Amino acid sequence: MGNYRMGTPKKTASKKTTEKKAVSAKPGKSEKIHLLTQMIRIRQMEEKTYEMYTKEKIRGFLHLYDGEEAVAVGIIENLDKEDGIVSTYREHGHALIAGMSMNSIMAELYGKAEGCSGGRGGSMHLYDKKTNFFGGSAIVANGLPMAVGLAMAYKMQNRNSISCCFFGDGAVDEGEFHESMNLASLWNLPVLFVCENNFYSMGMPFELAQAETDLVKKANAYKIEGAAVDGMDVMAVYDASVKAINYIREQKKPWFLECQTYRFRAHSMFDPERYREKDEVKEWKKRDPITTFTSRLQEEGLLDEDELNEIKKRVAEEVEESVEFSEKGTDEPIENLTRFVYSDEPKTLNKSK
Amino acid sequence: MKELKQQKMTYRQAVREAMREAMIKDDRVFLMGEDVGLYGGCFNVSEGMLEEFGSERVIDTPLSESGFTGAGIGAAMGGMRPIVEIMTVNFSLLASDQIINTAAIQLYMSGGQFNVPLVIRMATGGGKQLAAQHSRSLEGWYAHIPGLKVLTPATVEDARGMLWPALEDPDPVLIFENTTLYNYEGYMPDNGSIVDISTAKVRRNGADVSIITYGIGLHKSLEAAGILAEEGIEAEVVDLRVLRPLDNETIFKSVSKTHRAVIVDEGWRSGGISAELSSRITEKLFYELDCPVERVCGAEVPAPYARHLEQASLPQPEKIAETIKQMGGLHG
Numbered sequence: 219m220g221n222y223r224m225g226t227p228k229k230t231a232s233k234k235t236t237e238k239k240a241v242s243a244k245p246g247k248s249e250k251i252h253l254l255t256q257m258i259r260i261r262q263m264e265e266k267t268y269e270m271y272t273k274e275k276i277r278g279f280l281h282l283y284d285g286e287e288a289v290a291v292g293i294i295e296n297l298d299k300e301d302g303i304v305s306t307y308r309e310h311g312h313a314l315i316a317g318m319s320m321n322s323i324m325a326e327l328y329g330k331a332e333g334c335s336g337g338r339g340g341s342m343h344l345y346d347k348k349t350n351f352f353g354g355s356a357i358v359a360n361g362l363p364m365a366v367g368l369a370m371a372y373k374m375q376n377r378n379s380i381s382c383c384f385f386g387d388g389a390v391d392e393g394e395f396h397e398s399m400n401l402a403s404l405w406n407l408p409v410l411f412v413c414e415n416n417f418y419s420m421g422m423p424f425e426l427a428q429a430e431t432d433l434v435k436k437a438n439a440y441k442i443e444g445a446a447v448d449g450m451d452v453m454a455v456y457d458a459s460v461k462a463i464n465y466i467r468e469q470k471k472p473w474f475l476e477c478q479t480y481r482f483r484a485h486s487m488f489d490p491e492r493y494r495e496k497d498e499v500k501e502w503k504k505r506d507p508i509t510t511f512t513s514r515l516q517e518e519g520l521l522d523e524d525e526l527n528e529i530k531k532r533v534a535e536e537v538e539e540s541v542e543f544s545e546k547g548t549d550e551p552i553e554n555l556t557r558f559v560y561s562d563e564p565k566t567l568n569k570s571k
Numbered sequence: 572m573k574e575l576k577q578q579k580m581t582y583r584q585a586v587r588e589a590m591r592e593a594m595i596k597d598d599r600v601f602l603m604g605e606d607v608g609l610y611g612g613c614f615n616v617s618e619g620m621l622e623e624f625g626s627e628r629v630i631d632t633p634l635s636e637s638g639f640t641g642a643g644i645g646a647a648m649g650g651m652r653p654i655v656e657i658m659t660v661n662f663s664l665l666a667s668d669q670i671i672n673t674a675a676i677q678l679y680m681s682g683g684q685f686n687v688p689l690v691i692r693m694a695t696g697g698g699k700q701l702a703a704q705h706s707r708s709l710e711g712w713y714a715h716i717p718g719l720k721v722l723t724p725a726t727v728e729d730a731r732g733m734l735w736p737a738l739e740d741p742d743p744v745l746i747f748e749n750t751t752l753y754n755y756e757g758y759m760p761d762n763g764s765i766v767d768i769s770t771a772k773v774r775r776n777g778a779d780v781s782i783i784t785y786g787i788g789l790h791k792s793l794e795a796a797g798i799l800a801e802e803g804i805e806a807e808v809v810d811l812r813v814l815r816p817l818d819n820e821t822i823f824k825s826v827s828k829t830h831r832a833v834i835v836d837e838g839w840r841s842g843g844i845s846a847e848l849s850s851r852i853t854e855k856l857f858y859e860l861d862c863p864v865e866r867v868c869g870a871e872v873p874a875p876y877a878r879h880l881e882q883a884s885l886p887q888p889e890k891i892a893e894t895i896k897q898m899g900g901l902h903g
Contacts, residue, residue, distance in 0.1 A: 302649065335682030345681035352648060353681060357672045363638050364673065367645020367653075374601070374627070374651060381645070394668070397638025404633070558683040559717045561741035 245456070247520045253295060253452050254515060255529050257287040257508050259536065260311040263320055266537045267310065267327055267341075271487055275544075276327045279356075280341050283311040285450075285482035288507035289414050290315045292455025293382065293475075296463050302350045302368040302381040304361040306414075307342035308481075309354035312384055317349035324540035330547030337550045338558065358419070359385060359392035362411070366398050369407035373470070380408040380466050388419025390436065391427050399440040402472040409472040410462055411437070414449065416481045421493035437474035444474030450505040453514075480505075583753040585727040586616050586692075589734035590654060594624055597652060600738060603630040603639055604656030613658045614694060614753050640666035640691065644674050644743075647689040652738050657693040660709045660747065674743040675718030686741040690734065696749040696787055696837055698885055703873035706881070708837040710747040710786070711844030714814035720744045721814040722768055725789040727757035729812060732766035740768065749787040771812055771821040777805035780895050781825040783848055784835035785811040788886060792835050795891035804901055814844055819851060826852055830861040831898050835886050840868040862899030867891050 245253070264282045271280050283290070290311040294303065297316075305312045313323055318334060326333025327341050334344055342356040352368065355361045365383035372379040389395050390413065402409045413433055417424040425431055437444040443465065447458040455477055462473040480502040484491050515521035580588070593600045602617060602624075608631040611618035621629040632639040636657060643655035657663045663670065670691065677685045697706030714721040720742060724730045730748065737744040774789060775796050782792040789810045796806040809825050811817065826832045832852050836845040849864045870884040895901060 304645075333682075335680060335684070338682050339680040343680040345684050347681075347684040352645075352685065353677065355673070357668060360637075360641065360668055360673055363641020363669060364645035364648070366638065367642035367647070368649040369645070370642055371646045371649025371651045374646075375649075381649075394637050394641065397633075397635035398641070400633060401635060401638050401642060558679045558681075560720075561678060561686050562683075 250453075250515060250520060251525070251529070253291055253456065254508070254511055254521070255533065256291040256295065256315055257452060257511070258529060259320070259533050260287045260290065260314055261508055262530075262533050262537045263314060263323070263540070264310060266541060267324070268483070270327070270541065276341070277329070278340050278342075279307070279486045279488075280327070281308040281486050282483045283308055283481070285502065285506065286414060286416060286479045287311055288452035288455050288511070289384075289412070289449045289477040289479055292452045292477075293410070293412055293459040296456065296459045297382055298379065300350065300377065300379045302352055302365070302372075302379065304352045304365040304368070304381065304383045305344075305354045306358075306361065306384055306386060306389075307354050307356040308386070308414075309344055309384070310341070313344040313346065313351055313354070316346065316351045318344065318346045318351060320536055320540040321543040322346070325544040325547045328544040328547055330544055331550040332543065332547040336554070359389035359394040361385065362389065362394050362398035363401075365409050365411075366401050366407060369402065369409045369472075370405065373407060378467060380410055380463065382410040382412060384412045384414055386419060387413060387415040387417065387424050387433075388422070388427070389413070390433060391419065396440075399437060399442060399472075399474070403440045403442045406471050408466045408470055410459075410466055411442070411444075411472060411474045413474070413476045415476050415478050417478075418481075418485070418493065420485045421489070423493065433476045434474065442472050442474050444476065446476040446478060449477030449479030450502075450507045450510070452507055452511050482506075579756055579758050580727055581753065582727050582730045582748070582755045582757070583614065583616050585730035585759070586734070586748060587618070587620070589731045590617065591620065591623065593654070593735055593738055594620075594628060596735075597738070599650065599652040600654065601628040601630065601651065602654045602656060603632055603643060605632055605634060605658050607631060607656050612656070614750065616753070617656070636662050636665035637669055641669040641673065643689050643691070644669060644677075644687055647687050647743075648677070648685055653689055654734075654738070655689065655691045657691060659705060659750070660693050660695040661704055661707050663691075663693050663709070670713070670719070670743070670745070671716055675716050678742065679718060687743045688738070688741050689743045690737045690746065691743070692746045692748060694750045695747040696751060697869070697874045697881060698751045698787070700876055700878055700881060701874070702876040706874035708786075708869060710745070710814055711836065711838045711847075713745055714844055714847075716815075718742065719815060720768065722746045723785040723812065723814055724748065725752065725786050725810055725812070727755070727759055729766055731759060733768055733812075736766070736768045744768070747786065751787050752790075755790070768813055769816070769818065771818040772810050773807060773821070773825060774810045775806065775808040777807035777829065779805045779829055779901060780831040780833060780898065781807045781809055781822075781829045782833050782835055782891065782895070783809045783811065783822060783825075785814065786837070788835040788837060791886060791888050792891055794888035795895070798888060798892040799895060802896070804895065806895065817848070817851070819855070822848070822852065823855055826856050827859055830859055831895075831901070832860070833865040833867060833891065833895055833898070835867045835891055837869045837885055839871050840866055841871060843868065865894050865898060867894050
């Protein structure tokens with residue numbers, strides 16, 4: 219169901235074309251390899267941004283997605299290109315799988331004019347109109363009402379699109395989560411609420427923040443159907459999202475999906491990680507979505523060592539190209555400092571009626 | 572509506588007609604807010620609109636200011652043209668995250684990719700003995716935020732005419748309707764539906780002093796000008812109409828003519844829009860001023876309930892007139 223947002227990654231660094239490809243509910247070899255490749259693209263991109271941060275090429279806050287890749291890939295791969303995506307400040311992976319080019323992401327992190335927002339947004343605020351990627355927000359939970367509104371628009375326009383909203387477990391603490399769940403249910407809106415539960419809102423452990431830790435129960439309290447899924451298993455997320463998206467499109471109602479996952483790195487680059495034990499991180503790393511899925515594909519005889527190396531090599535080339543692209547990037551002219559505070563040209567309303 | 576153009580109408584009717592007209596003109600326009608439908612609007616502004624347009628376009632919301640304001644932002648970004656009504660500016664603080672952290676900055680953070688064509692209407696102001704949590708004038712505070720446009724219609728013409736250009740504007744526009752103006756009656760001029768949302772207007776000509784004001788302050792200032800005229804002082808009254816962006820040209824032109832400026836604002840003086848106006852005038856016209864800029868603002872207290880206390884906390888025509896009479900070179 220649905221279309222690939224991105225299609226297969228670029229075979230050579232210079233090819234710019236993207237292709238759409240149907241994804242079935244029961245993915246075969248090529249689709250599974252594609253899912254793995256997409257996760258590897260996120261991982262390698264994030265590792266490179268970490269490196270470039272230590273080299274001071276990237277500044278500000280940098281929230282990395284290592285460990286959580288199965289969530290972005292398992293869900294966004296099943297969305298249609300017309301579906302809207304609303305994300306968080308840990309959104310590089312979402313943006314990439316939504317179909318944004320690694321170049322425009324990396325250049326934005328570099329603060330260059332060639333970045334998706336010309337250096338105005340940075341790591342936490344990636345946007346892309348072409349792929350209906352409505353941005354990363356650094357205010358926890360404040361994207362949920364936007365996702366509700368996008369779904370209102372889709373419904374009012376009789377489109378079959380849905381809005382997909384990513385948020386962390388910390389967002390569940392906020393009132394906007396509860397207001398949004400209620401509105402989406404009350405008005406039967408096509409919203410896929412995806413809670414990326416990585417069990418820490420910055421340093422606050424999930425069980426110290428929530429009186430009721432069964433999040434699906436909270437959704438059910440708003441009469442929203444939902445499920446909790448192993449967010450470290452890309453196929454589990456993929457299957458759950460096929461079910462969720464089918465439900466939303468057919469029933470014209472929201473769905474809540476909790477993906478239990480874990481971030482392998484610190485919250486941001488300024489986090490001494492006093493709140494969790496090293497052994498805990500080590501245990502979760504055994505469930506690394508990329509290594510476990512790689513082993514599974516190898517056991518199933520769907521992937522050999524050469525193919526894996528070829529994927530890694532291609533992705534490494536894409537990452538290198540994004541670095542070269544960003545290194546060559548230009549600075550947004552200071553004369554443009556106040557550009558886009560307001561729109562340049564008023565767009566006239568449709569007066570046909 | 573055409574037949575109403577030359578009619579006498581209340582400010583409330585003018586806002587209603589503006590919304591009806593917009594919804595008839597464009598299918599993408601809808602109204603959403605607390606009690607806008609079945610109740611007919613907390614201030615009776617949207618009475619009859621649910622029956623006329625149906626519940627899909629006049630949407631009663633739960634008491635979730637942040638949720639439905641954010642939904643308005645999303646709907647606007649998704650191609651609709653929502654009018655979100657927040658019952659009063661006091662409650663808008665619950666939605667201020669959405670207004671300030673989202674609506675105002677999407678265009679900038681996205682490098683010009685996503686504009687937010689949203690209109691948010693809300694009631695503002697004191698004077699109705701509703702005490703501190705229902706009587707704030709925070710329009711100047713919103714005017715602090717780059718990315719927002721802030722309108723303060725003070726006449727029936729503006730109440731009627733400002734909505735359509737606000738809906739046509741590609742960026743978020745906040746419209747502040749002073750609660751004490753809803754019953755105010757005025758005549759719609761022939762061209763009543765054509766107004767801009769970018770300029771200030773001189774509502775009364777005068778040579779001696781410029782009173783710069785907006786909203787309910789316009790009416791109090793016009794009254795003060797009447798008092799002063801009896802004593803031979805001709806006050807010019809400038810209605811700002813738009814608090815962001817401010818129309819420097821009209822303000823400076825008036826003050827250059829009169830060489831005296833007094834700013835009338837129900838909002839608080841400290842850090843308020845009156846402070847900004849005073850700064851701009853002083854920065855630009857210091858050597859043209861015959862005396863220091865004066866301000867008549869709301870007292871720096873939470874609004875009190877008792878009538879005599881509340882009235883004492885608000886700018887009044889007598890106080891405005893008295894302030895002007897004390898200005899250098901003016902003798903009543």
